[in-house]
Every structure is written in structure tokens, then in C-alpha cells.
Amino acid sequence: MFFDSKTVLNRMDRLIQSTNIKKRATPHIFRHTYINMMAEAKVDLPTIMQHVGHEDIETTMKVYTHVTNKMKKDDPTKVTNLYGNILWTIIWNAIIYSSYSV
Structure with missing residues (x-):
């Protein structure tokens, strides 16, 4: 169907008028939102590109997948979930062992 x-646009205007969206x-805009939601859901880039008809990865990376607030907020949790407290352990050990060599 075409x-x-x-x-x-006419249908969207009618739908928007029935909401409180100003x-x-x-x-x-919905295309951008859809792509960002896929990125937040950790859908792989080739799948996103296929959904939106991109052949060039640069187009998808530069134009559509900006870092969202949710992605920024989840970053520290992702690192901790993946590596645990290994970074803090390495730093702590470096501090402790460097103090013995003084």
C-alpha cells in the first residue's frame, strides 16, 4: 500500500491534535525516534541499517545514533555488570603496592 x-502528514496532524503534544x-522525527529506540535496545547496527534502508554505515553512525540520556545514564552500570569491580581493584592494588616501594 502506498x-x-x-x-x-494530514493523518499525523489529526492524530497529534488529539494529544497534548505541542x-x-x-x-x-518518528524515524529518528525509532532508530534511537533500537540503539537503546542494543539492536546491532547492521539490523538498524537494514530497517531504515541505509547502505552506508557512516550515515547511520553520524546522523541517527546520537547518544541518548538513557544510554549515558546506563554506561556505568554496563561497565560494572561486565567487569565487576576489577578497575577499582587494580587502582587499589596500585596504590597499596606503590606505597610499599616508597
């Missing part, structure tokens, strides 16, 4: 852009919404 929809021309005017029909899609910004002008476009299909492109």
Missing part, C-alpha cells in the same frame, strides 16, 4: 507524503511532528 501513501503520499501529504496524506501521511511540537510539530513529522514522519522524519
Whole structure:
């Protein structure tokens, strides 16, 4: 089924009017949102590229996958989940052992 852009925009305008959204919404905004949601869900890049029809990885990386606040917030947890407290152990041991050589 094919929809021309005017029909899609008209339908979106009607849907948005029934919400409390004040910004002008476009299909492109939803495209960005969809791609960012896939990135946050840790969908691999080739799959994202296939979903949105990109052939060039640079397009997907530069234009669409900016770091979201949720991704920033989850970064320390991801590192801890993957490596535990190994970094703090290494730092602590470096401090303790360097104090003995003084």
C-alpha cells in the first residue's frame, strides 16, 4: 500500500491534535525516534541499517545514533555488570603496592 507524503502528514496532524503534544511532528522525527529506540535496545547496527534502508554505515553512525540520556545514564552500570569491580581493584592494588616501594 502506498501513501503520499501529504496524506501521511494530514493523518499525523489529526492524530497529534488529539494529544497534548505541542511540537510539530513529522514522519522524519518518528524515524529518528525509532532508530534511537533500537540503539537503546542494543539492536546491532547492521539490523538498524537494514530497517531504515541505509547502505552506508557512516550515515547511520553520524546522523541517527546520537547518544541518548538513557544510554549515558546506563554506561556505568554496563561497565560494572561486565567487569565487576576489577578497575577499582587494580587502582587499589596500585596504590597499596606503590606505597610499599616508597
